[in-house]
Amino acid sequence: MIDRLIRKIQEKNNPTVVGLDPRLSFIPQWIKDENFEKYGKTPKAVAEAFLQFNKEIIDHIHDLVPAVKPQIAMYEQYGAEGVEAYIKTIEYGKKKGLVIIGDIKRGDIASTAEAYSKGHIGRVDIEGEEFEIFKEDSITINPYLGYDSIEPFLEDCRDYDKGLFVLVKTSNPNSGQIQNLSIEGKCIYEIMGDLVSQWGEGLKGSSGYSRIGAVVGATHPEEAAKLREIMPHTYFLVPGYGAQGGNAEDLKACFNRDGLGAIINSSRGIIGAHRMVENKERFKEKEFAMAAREAALAMKVDLQKVIG
Numbered sequence: 001m002i003d004r005l006i007r008k009i010q011e012k013n014n015p016t017v018v019g020l021d022p023r024l025s026f027i028p029q030w031i032k033d034e035n036f037e038k039y040g041k042t043p044k045a046v047a048e049a050f051l052q053f054n055k056e057i058i059d060h061i062h063d064l065v066p067a068v069k070p071q072i073a074m075y076e077q078y079g080a081e082g083v084e085a086y087i088k089t090i091e092y093g094k095k096k097g098l099v100i101i102g103d104i105k106r107g108d109i110a111s112t113a114e115a116y117s118k119g120h121i122g123r124v125d126i127e128g129e130e131f132e133i134f135k136e137d138s139i140t141i142n143p144y145l146g147y148d149s150i151e152p153f154l155e156d157c158r159d160y161d162k163g164l165f166v167l168v169k170t171s172n173p174n175s176g177q178i179q180n181l182s183i184e185g186k187c188i189y190e191i192m193g194d195l196v197s198q199w200g201e202g203l204k205g206s207s208g209y210s211r212i213g214a215v216v217g218a219t220h221p222e223e224a225a226k227l228r229e230i231m232p233h234t235y236f237l238v239p240g241y242g243a244q245g246g247n248a249e250d251l252k253a254c255f256n257r258d259g260l261g262a263i264i265n266s267s268r269g270i271i272g273a274h275r276m277v278e279n280k281e282r283f284k285e286k287e288f289a290m291a292a293r294e295a296a297l298a299m300k301v302d303l304q305k306v307i308g
Contacts, residue, residue, distance in 0.1 A: 001137050001163035002213070002235060003205035005099050006260060008066030014300045015260075015307065017101060017237070018061055018292075019267025020089060021071040022050045026272050028285050047081035050074075053288075054089045057271055058096055060289035061296045067099035069237075069265055090135050100136045101165065101237065107142030107149055114152040121163075122156035138163030140215060140237070143192060150199060154212070157203055163211040166199075168192045169227060171217025171240030180223075189223060193230040200234060209235050209260070218250050218264065225253035228261070236262040241299070242269030248302045259307040270295045 009015050024032070027049050035052070039045035058068065070093075075086035090100050106116040120139050123130040143150055143166045153164055169179055169189040179189040193214065200210030210233055216224050218240035227236075236254045241247070241264050254262035273279055273295035274288035283291045 001157075001161050002209050002211045003207050004137070005066060005163070005235070005263070006207050006209065008099055009260070009263065012064060012066050014065055015263045015303060016065045016296065016299055017067040017069045017263050017265045018057070018065055018270050018296065019069045019071060019103070019265050020054050020057065020271065021074050021267045022053055022271065023074065026275065027053050028274070028288050030285055043078040044081045046078050047075070047085040050082070051085040051088050055092055056289040057292050058093055058098070060293040061270070062096040062098055064293065064296050064300065065098070067101055067263065068093050069101040069103050071103040071267070087134060094135065099138070102134060102136030102139040104139050105142050105167065106139070107145055109145050109148045113149050117152040117156045121153065122160060136162075138165060138213070140165045140167065142167050143195070147199075154199060154203070157211050163213060165213040165215050165237040166192075166196045168196060168214040169216050169220055169223045171219045175217065175220070190226060190230060193227045197231045197234055204233060207260075209233055213237055215239065216254060218254070221250040221253050228253050228256070232256065237265065238262050239265045242266045248305050251303070251306050255307055264303060266299055270299070
């Protein structure tokens with residue numbers, strides 16, 4: 001998986017992943033109206049509106065970016081219909097040649113961890129018949145229950161050439177309440193970085209990078225620099241660019257000298273670009289995906305300042 005992701009990044013010359021985190025307020029009124037008329041003001045209508053919105057975004061950015069990252073919570077809140085829209089979004093993105101990072105942040109142990117892993121990156125067995133359910137190429141997971149919460153995922157990564165991005169140093173303002181606590185001279189995020197590096201040691205691709213990556217926020221550049229030293233062969237999934245306050249300069253430490261090592265996420269800054277005041281005047285309501293494309297192009301140019 002990591003080699004495929006790197007090839008896509010190199011082909012597009014762009015280490016951007018677009019977060020497909022739709023909210024009802026992001027959906028143009030004409031899409032909402034179409035689906036409310038058909039299904040009423042119901043979870044089904046929202047799910048269909050999300051899928052229609054996502055397809056338009058994907059159609060306008062798939063030639064620019066290597067990957068998309070749907071956030072499952074935005075879909076799950078609408079129940080079974082929302083989950084179906086999540087799955088169909090993944091299927092559509094894969095048809096367009098995109099790598100899919102499922103932002104699911106699961107974290108549990110034993111049979112529960114195994115069930116999460118089988119459903120998202122492995123296979124479920126039904127009396128000898130195997131099925132791939134969610135079909136993500138990689139997923140985010142929470143490691144704070146320890147190795148027994150990680151082990152089932154590692155096995156499926158190995159068996160099915162899938163990937164993980166493990167939460168190490170997150171972009172939210174209060175992450176330091178726990179992640180920056182010091183134990184015997186080391187912060188918890190540094191300890192977690194060491195562990196992620198160890199867990200990924202046997203899962204390196206031909207690129208030299210591991211299939212076990214790390215989530216490292218753009219809003220904490222000093223911590224990112226430390227983690228880059230701790231994890232030279234670990235790919236970083238970097239949230240926090242744009243809407244959360246991270247900028248291109250903050251990202252320098254996330255990349256290695258080869259210009260690789262990180263993929264940068266933008267969600268609201270791209271899929272919500274049509275809602276910006278300046279874009280409302282420039283794009284018609286039905287041209288929302290063109291605004292997203294322009295934002296993706298601007299982000300690519302901005303990132304070139306960092307990676308050359």
